[in-house]
Amino acid sequence: MVSDQYISSVAPSPVLYLLFVSFVCVWFLRVYLFYRETLKRNKEWIGPRTLIGVETVFSQIFRPIPGISLGYDYPWLSKHNDYPSDGYDAYSLVSAFPMGYSSLWLSDAAAIKEIASSRSRFPKPVELYKVLLVFGPNILASEFDNWKRYRRMVASAFSDRNHEFVWYSASRLGMDLLDNVFKNEKEVVLDDVTEITLPLALYMIATAGFGREVTFQHDDVIPRGHKMSFKTAIDIIAKDIFLKLLLPKFAFTLHPRLRKLQLAFEEIEEYIKEMIRERQTSTQEEGRSDLLNNLLEANGDSEIKGEKPLTDEELIANIFIFLLGGHEDEQEALYQQIKQVMPNGELPKYEDMHLLAYSLAVINETLRMYPPVNASPKYCAEDTIITVTNASGSKKLISVPKNTKIFLHITGVHYNPRYWKDPHVFNPSRFLANYPREAFIPFSSGPRSCIGRKFFETEAVAILSLIISRYKVSIKEDPRYAHETFEEKKQRIFTANIKLTLTAATQIPLVFTRR
Incomplete structure (x- = not known):
């Protein structure tokens, strides 16, 4: 029979519980503050606000849930439906996770042409293309x-x-x-x-x-x-x-x-x-x-x-x-x-x-x-x-x-x-x-x-x-x-x-x- 002394020696102490709970609370508070700051920076932008960002691995797991996740297929499924009713073809996605994430989405042909033509002002985020480095550096994953x-x-x-x-x-x-x-x-x-x-x-x-x-x-x-x-x-x-x-x-x-x-x-x-x-x-x-x-x-x-x-x-x-x-x-x-x-x-x-x-x-x-x-x-x-x-x-x-x-x-x-x-x-x-x-x-x-x-x-x-x-x-x-x-x-x-x-x-x- 296992002694009470042995159980108490392997069981987490109240201090460890307290540290863990404190860490989780601080982390959530930090996420919340980053999210608030991101909303403040993007107050002029219109668009969906969610808990989970559309580019994260979690968006592939969760089906679209209002306020929680748009789902990984959102860019395809939404097509042109979610652009503002004022006719300006730009909106932003803001999410709490990852930490205060925001992105601007455009379907304005003139704006797209300007951005695509200005490579120094608007470079390609090559880190998103690491998956294509199967054999080594290549034209798609470089800048x-x-x-x-x-x-x-x-x-x-x-x-x-x-x-x-x-x-x-x-x-x-x-x-x-x-x-x-x-x-x-x-x-x-x-x-x-x-x-x-x-x-x-x-x-x-x-x-x-x-x-x-x-x-x-x-x-x-x-x-x-x-x-x-x-x-x-x-x-x-x-x-x-x-x-x-x-x-x-x-x-x-x-x-x-x-x-x-x-x-x-x-x-x-x-x-x-x-x-x-x-x-x-x-x-x-x-x-x-x-x-x-x-x-x-x-x-x-x-x-x-x-x-x-x-x-x-x-x-x-x-x-x-x-x-x-x-x-x-x-x-x-x-x-x-x-x-x-x-x-x-x-x-x-x-x-x-x-x-x-x-x-x-x-x-x-x-x-x-x-x-x-x-x-x-x-x-x-x-x-x-x-x-x-x-x-x-x-x-x-x-x-x-x-x-x-x-x-x-x-x-x-x-x-x-x-x-x-x-x-x-x-x-x-x-x-x-x-x-x-x-x-x-x-x-x-x-x-x-x-x-x-x-x-x-x-x-x-x-x-x-x-x-x-x-x-x-x-x-x-x-x-x-x-x-x-x-x-x-x-x-x-x-x-x-x-x-x-x-x-x-x-x-x-x-x-x-x-x-």
């Missing part, structure tokens, strides 16, 4: 001189010669999908569209990015010295990349799936190193147009010009960044234009890509309504004034203190009725005429806008046009939802949430019917 250096090197890789190579690579890959996956059958049913979209995106990067052709029928040979084929590693990364970006290193020893993912990343890194070594020592790479070859050429040119070239680690890191990267009337209009341009079902030459204007319009309207990234973060490097304008043309000056976080609210400006008539309606034809270009920013804005925009547009137009020329696409009917209205079905199918980028919340089942 100032390092970013300029990466940008110069990488911009040279995205040449018109490369885009032409992308066009023909996408054509080959699209035909590979139709011939070897769809097998030109009358009807193809996919329980989840990502079964083809993820491989398509990554196989395109492998082909047009690395010059290493990967197809849906690749034989998966494992080269000597490797434990996994290039294609297998790409497939694993496509499915589980978010786990790699979010979990700590030690977690990848705990489960077979995670160990396999870690091996896939190690294998991809080794494959890239081999490709770099092969290109650097080969004398027969003349005329290659893939991104890797162009990047290595630019890197060699920089050394000749006396600039500091990229290290192998930086080359690998920037190559890794390349790896990331239900409307029947509209579909019929798209098909009719494709049929005019492609009467024989074959893509035109790259020089005639502009003829497929409706394909690009469909892609742009999809990006307007479902931008991959919902907000682009900046911060104030100095005390400053931002000007916002309402629909009547009246201007308002907002005083913004140094170090304030500012979010260029991409979803907000894309659903802003000042710029887009009926913003909740899918209408690709709005991109066939003059449209408000400064209010269309799925690739961000200013000098830091997405360097791979033309690469993506070229690939997407080619593959979309090929598929729609052969198949009509519809939502797979599910008996469980037989009584749904069209609007209810649309709401269910197109529900999305924020991970690293905007992602479908559920599987999207599609039926492809041969034309």
Whole structure:
């Protein structure tokens, strides 16, 4: 039997209890005082006030609760709904936790352009991008001189010669999908569209990015010295990349799936190193147009010009960044234009890509309504004034203190009725005429806008046009939802949430019917 003396010796003393309670009380008081001070500083700003900040890990745990949490998906779900009724497209989020946190959100196109163009006044908070330092320093997770250096090197890789190579690579890959996956059958049913979209995106990067052709029928040979084929590693990364970006290193020893993912990343890194070594020592790479070859050429040119070239680690890191990267009337209009341009079902030459204007319009309207990234973060490097304008043309000056976080609210400006008539309606034809270009920013804005925009547009137009020329696409009917209205079905199918980028919340089942 344990003695009372032993129990008293191990039990916390009243003094420890008192110290703990005092510490908690002081901490809460400090949080409260910081919150009050933040409210005072932001008294001119309008917007939601909550206990938990939208950017914290706790916002991913808690569902939206008034006054407590807006939820992690708030920037997507709110769209333009929560902007002030006075028509000025700016509001602030203030929360008690983390300690007196505040941020300014903007969906005013002119203000966004000013901020995106003024890199010295409004730098990128690179600490938010640490998750992307998977292989090392890269263009997305850098700022100032390092970013300029990466940008110069990488911009040279995205040449018109490369885009032409992308066009023909996408054509080959699209035909590979139709011939070897769809097998030109009358009807193809996919329980989840990502079964083809993820491989398509990554196989395109492998082909047009690395010059290493990967197809849906690749034989998966494992080269000597490797434990996994290039294609297998790409497939694993496509499915589980978010786990790699979010979990700590030690977690990848705990489960077979995670160990396999870690091996896939190690294998991809080794494959890239081999490709770099092969290109650097080969004398027969003349005329290659893939991104890797162009990047290595630019890197060699920089050394000749006396600039500091990229290290192998930086080359690998920037190559890794390349790896990331239900409307029947509209579909019929798209098909009719494709049929005019492609009467024989074959893509035109790259020089005639502009003829497929409706394909690009469909892609742009999809990006307007479902931008991959919902907000682009900046911060104030100095005390400053931002000007916002309402629909009547009246201007308002907002005083913004140094170090304030500012979010260029991409979803907000894309659903802003000042710029887009009926913003909740899918209408690709709005991109066939003059449209408000400064209010269309799925690739961000200013000098830091997405360097791979033309690469993506070229690939997407080619593959979309090929598929729609052969198949009509519809939502797979599910008996469980037989009584749904069209609007209810649309709401269910197109529900999305924020991970690293905007992602479908559920599987999207599609039926492809041969034309």
